[in-house]
Amino acid sequence: xxxxxxxxxxxxxxxxxxxxxxxxxxxxxxxxxxxxxxxxxxxxxxxxxxxxxxxxxxxxxxxxxxxxxxxxxxxxxxxxxxxxxxxxxxxxxxxxxxxxxxxxxxxxxxxxxxxxxxxxxxxxxxxxxxxxxxxxxxxxxxxxxxxxxxxxxxxxxxxxxxxxxxxxxxxxxxxxxxxxxxxxxxxxxxxxxxxxxxxxxxxxxxxxxxxxxxxxxxxxxxxxxxxxxxxxxxxxxxxxxxxxxxxxxxxxxxxxxxxxxxxxxxxxxxxxxxxxxxxxxxxxxxxxxxxxxxxxxxxxxxxxxxxxxxxxxxxxxxxxxxxxxxxxxxxxxxxxxxxxxxxxxxxxxxxxxxxxxxxxxxxxxxxxxxxxxxxxxxxxxxxxxxxx
Amino acid sequence: xxxxxxxxxxxxxxxxxxxxxxxxxxxxxxxxxxxxxxxxxxxxxxxxxxxxxxxxxxxxxxxxxxxxxxxxxxxxxxxxxxxxxxxxxxxxxxxxxxxxxxxxxxxxxxxxxxxxxxxxxxxxxxxxxxxxxxxxxxxxxxxxxxxxxxxxxxxxxxxxxxxxxxxxxxxxxxxxxxxxxxxxxxxxxxxxxxxxxxxxxxxxxxxxxxxxxxxxxxxxx
Ligand SMILES: Nc1ncnc2c1ncn2[C@@H]1O[C@H](COP(=O)(O)OP(=O)(O)O)[C@@H](O)[C@H]1O
Ligand SMILES: [Mg+2]
Numbered sequence: 001x002x003x004x005x006x007x008x009x010x011x012x013x014x015x016x017x018x019x020x021x022x023x024x025x026x027x028x029x030x031x032x033x034x035x036x037x038x039x040x041x042x043x044x045x046x047x048x049x050x051x052x053x054x055x056x057x058x059x060x061x062x063x064x065x066x067x068x069x070x071x072x073x074x075x076x077x078x079x080x081x082x083x084x085x086x087x088x089x090x091x092x093x094x095x096x097x098x099x100x101x102x103x104x105x106x107x108x109x110x111x112x113x114x115x116x117x118x119x120x121x122x123x124x125x126x127x128x129x130x131x132x133x134x135x136x137x138x139x140x141x142x143x144x145x146x147x148x149x150x151x152x153x154x155x156x157x158x159x160x161x162x163x164x165x166x167x168x169x170x171x172x173x174x175x176x177x178x179x180x181x182x183x184x185x186x187x188x189x190x191x192x193x194x195x196x197x198x199x200x201x202x203x204x205x206x207x208x209x210x211x212x213x214x215x216x217x218x219x220x221x222x223x224x225x226x227x228x229x230x231x232x233x234x235x236x237x238x239x240x241x242x243x244x245x246x247x248x249x250x251x252x253x254x255x256x257x258x259x260x261x262x263x264x265x266x267x268x269x270x271x272x273x274x275x276x277x278x279x280x281x282x283x284x285x286x287x288x289x290x291x292x293x294x295x296x297x298x299x300x301x302x303x304x305x306x307x308x309x310x311x312x313x314x315x316x317x318x319x320x321x322x323x324x325x326x327x328x329x330x331x332x333x334x335x336x337x338x339x340x341x342x343x344x345x346x347x348x349x350x351x352x353x354x355x356x357x358x359x360x361x362x363x364x365x366x367x368x369x370x371x372x373x374x375x376x377x378x379x380x381x382x383x384x385x386x387x388x
Numbered sequence: 389x390x391x392x393x394x395x396x397x398x399x400x401x402x403x404x405x406x407x408x409x410x411x412x413x414x415x416x417x418x419x420x421x422x423x424x425x426x427x428x429x430x431x432x433x434x435x436x437x438x439x440x441x442x443x444x445x446x447x448x449x450x451x452x453x454x455x456x457x458x459x460x461x462x463x464x465x466x467x468x469x470x471x472x473x474x475x476x477x478x479x480x481x482x483x484x485x486x487x488x489x490x491x492x493x494x495x496x497x498x499x500x501x502x503x504x505x506x507x508x509x510x511x512x513x514x515x516x517x518x519x520x521x522x523x524x525x526x527x528x529x530x531x532x533x534x535x536x537x538x539x540x541x542x543x544x545x546x547x548x549x550x551x552x553x554x555x556x557x558x559x560x561x562x563x564x565x566x567x568x569x570x571x572x573x574x575x576x577x578x579x580x581x582x583x584x585x586x587x588x589x590x591x592x593x594x595x596x597x598x599x600x601x602x603x604x605x606x607x608x609x
Contacts, residue, residue: 001497004490011526012485300481303442304542305470305498307463382443385477386433 005314009321016322019286022279023326027361031334033272034353034360039345040197040261049155049190051131052098052250054088056229058216058236061244070240071211077239081218084235086228088219091129094208096120097215098130098193099253108162108173108182108204115161117154117202120193121212126205129219137169137186140207149183150206158202159187182206195257217250280368283319287372291315298376299384308377315373316366323365327358389550389582390416390439395448397434397605408434409445410605418549421576421583423593426602432586433554435602439584440473440552441465453549470498474543474581478555480535482527488538489514489523495546513541517571533564540571544581551575553585557592569595 013020060070070077074092081090095104105118126132127139135156138144144151149172159168173182182204192198216236220228233245291298298311306314331354337343338350397409408431416422424432437443438450441457450457453472457465474495482491492510501509514520517537527535536556543551553572557565569592575581585596593599601609 003503004486004493004497007490008483008485011487015485296479296481297483299442300475300477300483301494301498302466303440303469303473303475304495305466305546307466309463310466310498380443382434382437385437385442385481 001310002317005317005321009318009325013325016325019283019322020326020329022282023323023361023365024330026276026279027327027330027357028333029272029275030357030360031330031353033268034356035337035343035345035350036268037265038352038356039199039349040265042346042349043192043197043199046192046200047190048192048196049132049188050098050193052254054220054222054224055098055129055250056218056220056232057097057248057250057253058218058232059246059248060214060240061246062242070213070243073239074211074213077213077236080235080239081216081232084228084232086221086224087232088221089125089128090216090218091125092123092208092213093126093215093217094121094212096122096126096193096205097217097253098250099195099257108158109176110162110171110173113162115158115202117158117204119204119206121208122205123208126217129217132188132191135187135189137184139186140205144185145207146180146183148180150180151185152182153186153188153205154184155188155191155200155203157190157200158204161202195254195261197258197261276364280364283365284368284372287315287319287369291372291376295379295384298379299381299386302381302384312370312373312377315376316369319365319369319373320362323361327361331358389418389420389453390414390584391449391451392439393449393451395435395438395445395450397431397438397443398446407605409438412448412605412607414600414607416582416584418582419576419580420598421573421596422585422598422600423596424584424586424600424602425588425590425593430602431605432602436552436554436584436586439550440475441469466498470495470546472548472550474546474548474551476536476539476543476551476553476556478558480527480532480539480559482535482538482542484527486526487523488519488525488527488530491527491538492541492545494542499546509545510541513545514538516544517541531564532560533567536560536564536568537571540568540575544575544579549582551581551583553583555586555588557587557589565589565592 009016078090078092081087103118105116108115108117124139124141127134134153139153140151152173154162154168162168162173163171168184168187171184173184175181190200191203192200193203218232229247233247237243237245301311301314334350334354338347392412392414395409395412396407399406399408412435424435426432434443438445439452441450441452455468460468483494489507489510492513493506496506496509511520511523514523517540519534519537519541522530522534527538530538551572556572557568560568572583572585573595576583585592587593599609600607
């Protein structure tokens, strides 16, 4: 039965070429969209590596101020902020503002191994403010300060790329550097600073310069009210005279960052949905026309011993076979992406995207073949034969 | 082989009631070759469809090969047709996208069989109708007479005891028609198949064992 079905559809493939092409393109579009969504989802389910829910960012803005002019007030300012009962910790950061830090990269060398990594500057409190768990060593503090070496914290991914299975703590990086070479003092897990959909990448932290103060991260108690924001802002303004203070919540920044993925995802899915809906309408129309043209055949098959079920199965099966032809063609193109490593996504993501797209196409095609085929099976054989 | 009692068939729509068959009593012995004649619209096809279990009578009893047909499921009827009845139609009803041999195999895919068995049986059936050299052709490459011979091969491939032919020569010229008739007679005489044939052609009817004439749904001879 299945063999004859394939033979029949193979012999009549030219009549169905339009449909095959439509399904083929739907598959490719779906595959593209699914690759994107599955890769985003794969990122989404990874741990963030930090906790920013009750963290506020304090920005200082003053066009006229010279850089570093706040350094004299730094000590005083941090002490004042920490005295607030509502504040757990405060940290000074140069560029390590989650959900929107600046992007600096540098190459790290360990013997023959050279690896690029993004880097951030933070101070001793950074770990506490963002609740970053360390898997090895410790965060930098007074004791890790070393005139000869710049202490750095690296993330797990970077650790694996640089040292493999060797111990990481105490390793020296970039020994030929003009300034201080780096010394690994701690290892963290993830740090997906860009948001819930941010992919893992190589990251290291180095201590922020002693006098520098460009941004603060303040971890507040979960119970604080909006009034406290005004109070904090006023206090800081009082110390940082001439500066404009702006306070932003990390939860809001996180939402904004996530929307950069959510919104295109929704647009992609909608466009893809419309496209596939069109194909399905076309398929539906073709099936109806097909069944009306083939009443004689329906009657003949019934006369030869086909049950109603088998007639319905015949028509559903034919469409499934057409879909199979289109999907074989589609898979041939889709597998080029992992083979040629086009967008640098993991192979597993492409494979999942192919499988999901195949299932979706079969499901939709099956659903829309079902009703016309079921109607075809209900045509009385005598009437089907009479129609010709 | 066939026993029909008081068969009545009425087609009803909202506005019209058509009596297609009225009080038909007919019995056909095993091995008989019966022809049915009558003007267009007199109910010949309806009668053949009832004998072939493609349609149910409004009234009366149908008995085929010793079985009564009341309240049979779609599945049982399909299996019975598949095992016992071969159909031949005026317009051949071949599937254009299947090769000759695949067309002939059609009834066999609706029963338990292996690909090898199907091939062998289909080849034997085509041999019988003289088309062994056309197996890989497609219907569009055949003449009308050849198409009908393929249809006959398809009807006999499952070795049915009963062959029902509805104007099998109606679309053919007399030469081709006679060829078809020869094949049917041969099946009747050599293989002892029971044949019921609807025809418009007196000459064809004369070559059969018995003739039944219908007029306006009634048996007149
Ligand atoms: N499905 C149907 N619905 C309504 N009337 C039908 C149907 N099939 C046949 N008829 C009517 O029944 C009568 C007999 O038809 P049919 O058996 O096809 O005649 P024949 O084969 O002798 O030409 C005709 O009047 C025809 O119009
Ligand atoms: Mg007729």
